[in-house]
Amino acid sequence: MNFSKIISTTSSKKIINNAFPLTVNAITHNISKQFSISSISSNSFSNEKLSSELKKTKNIKTIKANYNAKSSPQYIQIKNESDIEFYKGLAGKTGGEIIIEMLQRLGVDTVFGYPGGAALPITDSLTKYKNMRYIVPRHEQGAGHMAEGYAKSTGKVGVVIVTSGPGATNIITPLADALNDGIPIIAFSAQVPTFSIGTDSFQEADIVGISRSCTKWNSIVKDIRELPRRIEEAFKIATTGRPGPVLLDIPKDISSGILKKEITDYYGLNFPPVEPYLFSSNPEAELKKCIENAATMINNAERPVIIAGAGILNHPEGPKYLKLLSRKANIPVATSFQGLGCFNENDPMALHMIGMHGSVYGNLAIQAADVVIVLGSRMDERATANTDLYCLGARKAEKRGYGGIIQFEIQPKNINKKVQVTEAVEGDVTENIKKLLPLIQSHPHKQWNNQIQEWKKKYAFTYNRSSPDDKTIKPQHVIEELNRLTERIKKDIIITTGVGQHQMWTAQFYRWKYPKSIVSSGALGTMGFGVPAALGVKLGNPEKMVIDIDGDSSFSMTGQEMITAKQYGIPIKVIIMNNASQGMVRQMQEKYYNERYNQTLMTNPNFKELCEAMDAETIHTSNKATLTKDLKKFLNWDHPTKSIVLIVDVDQSEIVYPIVNGSEGLHEMDVGDLYKLNEPNYEEKYF
Ligand SMILES: Cc1ncc(C[n+]2csc(CCOP(=O)(O)OP(=O)(O)O)c2C)c(N)n1
Numbered sequence: 108m109n110f111s112k113i114i115s116t117t118s119s120k121k122i123i124n125n126a127f128p129l130t131v132n133a134i135t136h137n138i139s140k141q142f143s144i145s146s147i148s149s150n151s152f153s154n155e156k157l158s159s160e161l162k163k164t165k166n167i168k169t170i171k172a173n174y175n176a177k178s179s180p181q182y183i184q185i186k187n188e189s190d191i192e193f194y195k196g197l198a199g200k201t202g203g204e205i206i207i208e209m210l211q212r213l214g215v216d217t218v219f220g221y222p223g224g225a226a227l228p229i230t231d232s233l234t235k236y237k238n239m240r241y242i243v244p245r246h247e248q249g250a251g252h253m254a255e256g257y258a259k260s261t262g263k264v265g266v267v268i269v270t271s272g273p274g275a276t277n278i279i280t281p282l283a284d285a286l287n288d289g290i291p292i293i294a295f296s297a298q299v300p301t302f303s304i305g306t307d308s309f310q311e312a313d314i315v316g317i318s319r320s321c322t323k324w325n326s327i328v329k330d331i332r333e334l335p336r337r338i339e340e341a342f343k344i345a346t347t348g349r350p351g352p353v354l355l356d357i358p359k360d361i362s363s364g365i366l367k368k369e370i371t372d373y374y375g376l377n378f379p380p381v382e383p384y385l386f387s388s389n390p391e392a393e394l395k396k397c398i399e400n401a402a403t404m405i406n407n408a409e410r411p412v413i414i415a416g417a418g419i420l421n422h423p424e425g426p427k428y429l430k431l432l433s434r435k436a437n438i439p440v441a442t443s444f445q446g447l448g449c450f451n452e453n454d455p456m457a458l459h460m461i462g463m464h465g466s467v468y469g470n471l472a473i474q475a476a477d478v479v480i481v482l483g484s485r486m487d488e489r490a491t492a493n494t495d496l497y498c499l500g501a502r503k504a505e506k507r508g509y510g511g512i513i514q515f516e517i518q519p520k521n522i523n524k525k526v527q528v529t530e531a532v533e534g535d536v537t538e539n540i541k542k543l544l545p546l547i548q549s550h551p552h553k554q555w556n557n558q559i560q561e562w563k564k565k566y567a568f569t570y571n572r573s574s575p576d577d578k579t580i581k582p583q584h585v586i587e588e589l590n591r592l593t594e595r596i597k598k599d600i601i602i603t604t605g606v607g608q609h610q611m612w613t614a615q616f617y618r619w620k621y622p623k624s625i626v627s628s629g630a631l632g633t634m635g636f637g638v639p640a641a642l643g644v645k646l647g648n649p650e651k652m653v654i655d656i657d658g659d660s661s662f663s664m665t666g667q668e669m670i671t672a673k674q675y676g677i678p679i680k681v682i683i684m685n686n687a688s689q690g691m692v693r694q695m696q697e698k699y700y701n702e703r704y705n706q707t708l709m710t711n712p713n714f715k716e717l718c719e720a721m722d723a724e725t726i727h728t729s730n731k732a733t734l735t736k737d738l739k740k741f742l743n744w745d746h747p748t749k750s751i752v753l754i755v756d757v758d759q760s761e762i763v764y765p766i767v768n769g770s771e772g773l774h775e776m777d778v779g780d781l782y783k784l785n786e787p788n789y790e791e792k793y794f
Pocket residue numbers: 605606607608609610631632633634635657658659660661662684686688689690691692
């Protein structure tokens with residue numbers, strides 16, 4: 108199926124937001140979920156008025172309808188003949204078989220899930236489809252993160268099938284994670300039979316209600332005839348615009364019922380379809396104007412900076428066009444955490460990760476720039492710190508009438524959400540960079556780039572190394588060594604992480620060169636993401652070496668998925684950075700809570716024995732002198748089915764620097780005793 112991209116534009120939403128802040132916020136919130144009505148089922152179709160309207164409009168392709176007063180406007184589209192072809196051959200199949208058949212038709216070959224009574228009609232159907240891989244984790248959360256890892260690293264949709272009640276509630280965290288990080292996954296949750304719904308029956312949970320705010324769209328399917336279309340729509344919605352999670356709730360009588368006739372316009376397709384609703388209020392001419400304005404600002408800039416985010420990675424040509432833009436006008440490129448890998452960090456123009464724990468030089472450059480070009484990044488507070496103090500140089504230039512912030516963004520609600528921008532270009536970021544490029548004049552920006560290089564040299568990421576005779580392993584040193592040893596093979600490596608200090612050091616001390624080489628939970632910050640995500644990544648990229656760099660506490664949340672690795676022979680590699688603490692929280696307690704380490708120092712199991720019990724190869728390192736040798740052994744481990752875990756005991760007392768406090772500007776970094784931030788006249792010069 109060809110899901111064509113819907114590209115729309117907006118001009119200055121700033122004006123709208125200023126005029127009607129509450130209304131617009133309310134609207135954009137609904138649009139963020141794309142649909143505020145969660146279930147458009149046969150019930151909603153039984154609305155007589157709507158039904159008769161539909162019949163009248165058989166030949167009208169699109170009508171606008173409001174299903175309920177609270178919803179955002181939806182579009183009803185009558186399917187045309189060629190679409191019906193797609194649903195042929197489903198008559199006589201059960202609902203469960205239809206689900207798997209449709210998945211296969213939509214190109215899915217791997218599903219992650221966990222069995223249960225209500226899910227049996229679906230999971231049993233899997234036995235009839237020999238080409239469909241079915242991976243069962245040890246906990247449904249694992250299935251969700253596996254699907255995320257699979258989807259994020261391949262660009263395909265990740266599919267999850269879980270049973271009703273607790274099976275479904277166990278995937279809430281991955282759904283929320285996928286919504287926050289824009290990952291296309293589709294979850295099928297089994298539900299009690301339609302006649303039992305609302306009776307507090309065994310393993311009944313209102314998953315449509317529960318998952319409403321953590322899915323892009325969700326729906327219960329109460330009639331087998333509407334199942335094929337809903338599945339197709341789920342794919343369309345998950346992958347259109349900013350990708351995200353969708354949930355379909357399937358009652359057991361629907362999954363075990365039989366579709367009596369082939370799908371036709373009046374049998375199956377007469378249910379109101381759901382189409383992704385995106386702003387398309389701005390015509391092509393308006394988009395052109397926005398791009399021209401952006402080009403003028405960039406051409407007039409003396410100190411431009413690009414901030415590139417995950418949006419660049421959502422298009423296969425994103426990194427290529429980002430590089431062309433940077434090259435054409437010699438614009439340095441910083442990345443958000445989720446944007447890592449979209450620009451080769453060994454390039455002299457790279458400013459690496461910016462934000463709360465970002466590079467000093469990147470943060471200084473953003474604050475000093477007169478034009479900041481934000482490409483597919485939603486400007487999360489971890490990336491901006493205090494938004495009132497964000498891009499102060501650009502704010503000054505804006506007041507002077509030539510500079511400011513330009514935002515290229517596909518998701519309308521992300522424009523002017525926290526940061527008011529000077530110019531917004533709405534739509535697929537890469538497609539719009541293509542349109543922008545011919546308007547950009549080449550420029551050396553010599554003075555500015557000299558300054559950047561000076562900052563890069565002066566404030567490179569660093570840490571306090573242990574003395575030569577000290578055995579202590581500094582956590583940053585582990586990543587630094589891994590970076591050094593993998594320099595030549597990075598193209599073939601994908602890294603996942605847990606959440607905490609180890610995640611930030613991984614971002615800081617590994618030089619990201621390739622798109623989609625890191626898969627990590629950014630916006631939700633989900634501990635336990637690393638191991639299951641690595642399994643999903645490996646299944647989607649069997650030819651790559653997949654390394655989960657995990658924290659001891661993060662690993663403790665989902666490490667049992669190493670048994671899933673064993674069961675299916677999925678060889679992943681895990682490094683447990685064992686500081687025997689919830690390091691990231693411990694560091695906050697040290698700095699802001701008077702060293703009251705309330706329950707953040709971990710009583711860990713013997714990780715070596717634990718992992719061996721799950722049939723993984725293990726190496727334990729606690730001496731700096733043996734680290735490199737052990738890392739080499741770890742990297743050279745090459746087994747077709749067996750995983751390896753390297754447990755590294757690291758210094759507990761280390762702190763992630765720089766730190767930007769949320770109430771401060773990005774330039775106001777705490778760098779501990781790493782170096783003196785000595786930039787005389789910085790503020791006078793740029794702000
Ligand atoms: C599911 C979940 N619970 C709690 C948190 C809050 N949290 C953030 S980092 C962290 C500690 C992580 O410890 P570890 O995995 O050992 O990593 P470290 O910081 O020590 O490198 C905690 C508790 C979280 N992010 N996710």
